[in-house]
Amino acid sequence: MAISTIPSNLAQDQQIWHSLKQAIAKSSGFKRWQKENKLEINIDDQVKQYLRSTLEALAY
Numbered sequence: 001m002a003i004s005t006i007p008s009n010l011a012q013d014q015q016i017w018h019s020l021k022q023a024i025a026k027s028s029g030f031k032r033w034q035k036e037n038k039l040e041i042n043i044d045d046q047v048k049q050y051l052r053s054t055l056e057a058l059a060y
Helices: 010-026 028-037 043-059
Strands: none
Touching: 010 028, 010 043, 028 043
């Protein structure tokens, strides 16, 4: 198992994720995706699914 040399600051990481999640949730692209997919899951999981599908689309 690899040992990370980057110090972890969990509180800061959580704050960054919260801010990023809010920005994504307000975006028109996310709102359009949300209407198309109509998922019955929490916003955290919706944003993760949106990011995953967006990255998969970009990979093509």
